[in-house]
Amino acid sequence: MWTFLHKLASPPHFFSYAKGLIPWFAWPGYALLIYGSFAGLFLAPMDYQQKDAYRIIYLHVPAAYLSMMAYVIMAVAGGIGLIWRMKLAHAVAASAAPIGASFTFLALATGSIWGRPMWGTWWEWGDPRLMSELILLFLYIGYMALRGAIDDTAKADKASAVLALVGAVNIPVIHFSVEWWSSLHQGPTLVRAGGPAMDTSMLYPLLAMILGATLVFVSLLLRRVRSEVLQREQRTRWVKALVLSPKGGR
Amino acid sequence: MNGAAGQLPGLLVCLRATLQRELLLVLRRPGDMLNPLFFFAMVCTLFPLAMGPSEEQLAFAAPGVLWVAALLAMLLSLNSLFLSDHADGSLEQLLASPQPLVVLALGKTVAHWLTSGLPLVLLSPALAMAFRLPAGTIWVLMSALTLGTVSLSLLGSVGAALTVGLHRGTALLSLLILPLAMPVLIFGARTVSLSAAGDTYSMGLFALAAYAVGALSLAPFATAAALRISNE
Amino acid sequence: MSNTLSAHKLTLVRGERCLFKGLNFALGSGELLLLEGRNGSGKTSLLKAIIGLLELETGEFQWNGMPVRSQRQEFLSASVWMAHRVGMKPDLTASENLSFESTLRPLNNCDIEEALERLGVLRLKKLPLRSLSAGQQRRVGLARMLIARATLWLMDEPFTNLDREGRDLLTGIISDHIEAGGLCVLAAHQDVAVDVPTQRILLE
């Protein structure tokens, strides 16, 4: 078992099997996203409070979920890389950051667009979820800036792992503080996205979107990790053999 | 001098010596301590100039203004926390000593708080009065600032350790620390404004205290790890 | 008690460059290890790896036959490192700097005054380090080795900035240390005339 895991995490093995894995995540993922979007846009009934604007949550919820998921992956991978000195883990952490940041941006943008008809403003300061997403985006920016500022890859890996872990410990506190902050706010009563009792014809497209987005995320992650591995291992024998082999690695 | 010959001096001895060294250094270069303090006072005077002298508005904005200014002043002083030690090579000597790095990092952070957090706390009543905050709120402001600056020193020491050898360290440090410092800002400023409005504010103080305790128990370890990484 | 420091199959990579691969040595009490090689050949990096500032790609150091990794505090208690830079605060005086340093390691019987006296800088002890010349600062830095009860001395170009008299003094101090059963790893780009059992490693 242990040797099997070890082999899975070895860069050359990962490099070759990940290539085969990517389509298995990407295609079902995209299929689910297409089904989810279609069903969410046209099949699901209208929400009686929010009318058709609620259909934005089919994007907002998966994006918000992935933005946090990516941060957790980044922090956990960073921690694994620090403790067990696993090189692949650092490559995963480095790859998760830009994807996570882009989903955070999407969650913010869709939240803001949804808020325009709901609250009458593009940016409602009193909404804790948007505020948390914004801080999360800042955390991603800090993480990528730190990585970019350190030239030595090994050092950048470890330093950013420490930062990601500190950030991960802080995220629940940030969330709690923002909740508390907005609960004191005497603003408009917010219309919550979705309700406790969601109709199944509304729920299934949402589940499809979440699952599909996760699969697409994994395929993007694998693709990026492959490039990271290739770059980090460029002085090893296996990369040399790969590049000089007639098939190449294109 | 310190303990018996041939034995590793105790942790408290080492902690005390680190504190003593840092305080002595600040004494030799008082500018390091005074500049952030002046900065704090100046930022606070900027707001009335920008907003107009309406007393009502100023009293309303005061908690936020004081807290943002304190946060920025702390950031300003954090930048030099490990910088000179890195530049003159004494940081490497600390890393090469058998004393646990956590203790040395804690000593430096405590010294940082004493020389930059504590002066802010002591200066804040004067500014609070200038902003017409009610007298009863000043104590709340001082206790909230005490707890908050402790957290900021600890949190900031991690950032300072991560960015220590980097060219663009100053701007980067703010980028790393500001989002992490937001809970402190929220709890701190809201506690003071709740108190000024006559509401119950104990929840905010408890949250600040909990944050400070959490930071005190975790941050020195992260700082020590970050220092090792930055000096490779 | 006799001590040993040995290195087993060391490989050290800095950035993109491999500094050395499969390096071995074994050093016993009363021996000097000279690291030779031109600038940038990895002498400083090897010293930093011994003291634990740099992580090895592969291989390990052993202190008294046990991996250093498993007894880091004992190992660091028994060693003292003189880096390229003096590593003291320029704003503090020699005695302030040294009294802080004295809490970092187990102490010898030699107190700060004696150490400064031996190095010929006692009369400068009340001056901030920044007002001393480079050679005088180096002598103050050397006092760190004398006040610590350390068996293993790691020295990086210790003769830099020293005048002839200073070099002779340092040579004497090193040979006294080694004759008393100490170990010393010394990186130097010029030849060192210390009359003790010496091993040499030439780094390419």
Add this chain to the structure above:
Amino acid sequence: MEKLAMGGYGMYVWSSYALALAVIVVNEWRARRRYRRVYRDVEVRIKALEDRL
């Protein structure tokens, strides 16, 4: 057609979906481009080394 207007919210809904599509496409494109660039750089370096030998 009426369905596409989303009861007057069409602008918001469709701009959200367009944005989401853009984010996905950019992500996919950048991931692929990065691989191509890294591979090309590595290939150039290794082949140059081979030729010199």
